[in-house]
Amino acid sequence: MKWKILIKILFFILLGCSVCVMLFFGKETFHIQAKHEAAQIDYRYHFVLIPEEVDNEYWRLVESGARDAAEKYNIYLEYLGPFQADMDEHIKTFDLAIASMVDGIMTQGISELEFTPLINKAIEKEIPVVTVDTDAPLSRRRVYIGTDxxxxxxxxxxxxxxxxxxxxxxxxxxxxxxxxxxxxxxxxxxxxxxxxxxxxxxxxxxxxxxxxxxxxxxxxxxxxxxxxxxxxxxxxxxxxxxxxxxxxxxxxxxxxxxxxxxxxxxxxxxxxxxxxxxxxQHPYLMGFEAVETLVNLKQGKNMDKVQHTETTIVRKKDLPLENPGRTGQLR
Known part of the structure; x- marks a missing residue:
């Protein structure tokens, strides 16, 4: 009787460990799962936008533009990255996106040293990469969209x-x-x-x-x-x-x-x-044009490698802006 109780206890301990492991690795494989979901819903492409930090107000504006473009072009869009700026986490997310063979990646080229090898790795796997906000000009990225x-x-x-x-x-x-x-x-x-x-x-x-x-x-x-x-x-x-x-x-x-x-x-x-x-700057426009550019690249269109969005200075006399914090929204 005691052995039966012990076996049951061990069974539930192992079951709990299995659930924890499953949850952990489920997080690590979210890209692959998302791609399967995208295929089931019959989206046109599966793109990933990797910001410097996901909950930054500036990057939320980039995301907003990207999501509007994704809706327009029937794109499955993931917005994934570090909660706070973290180079290692950013690189890990980028590498996972490549491993899951998404159809296109948008990211910052924060550091040539760390990002050039990853960008080139994606290109070698025929995954187009568009750098947004920050360029990596020494890499093989297809297009840069953002501020000069x-x-x-x-x-x-x-x-x-x-x-x-x-x-x-x-x-x-x-x-x-x-x-x-x-x-x-x-x-x-x-x-x-x-x-x-x-x-x-x-x-x-x-x-x-x-x-x-x-x-x-x-x-x-x-x-x-x-x-x-x-x-x-x-x-x-x-x-x-x-x-x-x-x-x-x-x-x-x-x-x-x-x-x-x-x-x-x-x-x-x-x-x-x-x-x-x-x-x-024009973060909304950056996000919108990044998705649009990836769509064009997937269709085999030639695109200018550097596409600078407009930059201006605003003082009190220039206010109010039509869309504070969302400058550059397409209409």
Whole structure:
């Protein structure tokens, strides 16, 4: 009797372990399962959009454009990636998409070193890759769709020169120091202001693509360099984070703040005068055109390898925007 009870206990323990393993590996094979589901519903193609982080407001706008295009062209679209910016997780998701032989992949080319081999691997398996927002020009990616990031930074620098007078001590906060698009935005800004003796670039620090990271970086810089009277934030949440610090320290009136993107909070901060200007990208359009481009590539059409979306500067006088945070929506 005791042996029967022991066997039953062991059986339920093994069953529980089996369920846990099944759930774990089910997550790891979601791409393959999704492809089977797509085939059953008779979608035209199965594409995957891999963002830098899935719940970032900017990338949700890219997703929105991609989903609208997917609906238009009868595409099964997956939106998958790290919850917070994580290079290893991003690469793992990319590799899983390749392994499941999806019909097309859209992703950032954050780092040439890590992403070029994966992009080339996908191309070798005849899976077209479109880079979005951040290019990987040394790879075999088929098309890049997004901002000319160097030009965007240069445009921010030109606007900064127009908007300011006198000595400016600038703190730069960037999303990730190792991300190629962030580097280009900083480089462009520096080149635009380098011949102006009144502009002094103090230091560049990282926000890790989070508002909290921008708050911490801005606070530390102001405490360490009290002469700072201007900030330039190069990723979507940097402006709001810097603005929070300027409000807390009562430095809004004496600090010029150049932000990036038109998220709703950024627009509100421009309207109230806390942020002076922002660089406008078109994330919705990037997502829409990325899906559309993959469809054209699957049909054998030749596409321009680089397709830059428009970049402009918005100040308070330019508001209201028709679609704050969703600039570039197709109609």
């Amino acid at each position: 990031n160097y030009y965007a930074g240069f445009l921010a620098g030109e606007a900064f020169l127009i908007d300011t007078k006198g000595e400016q001590y600038v703190g730069v906060i960037t999303g990730r120091l190792d991300a190629s698009h962030q580097k280009l935005r900083v480089e462009g800004f520096k080149d635009a202001v380098k011949n102006e003796e009144r502009i002094h670039l103090i230091e560049t620090r990282e926000s890790h693509i989070t508002k909290l990271g921008a708050v911490e970086a801005a606070y530390e810089m102001v405490k360490e360099f009290p002469e700072i009277n201007a900030f330039y934030g190069t990723s979507a949440l940097d402006g709001a984070g810097i603005a929070q610090v300027m409000k807390r320290l009562n430095k809004v009136d004496e600090t010029y703040l150049m932000a990036f993107d038109t998220l709703p909070e950024t627009i509100e901060l421009i309207q109230e005068g806390t942020i002076d200007a922002t660089v406008v």
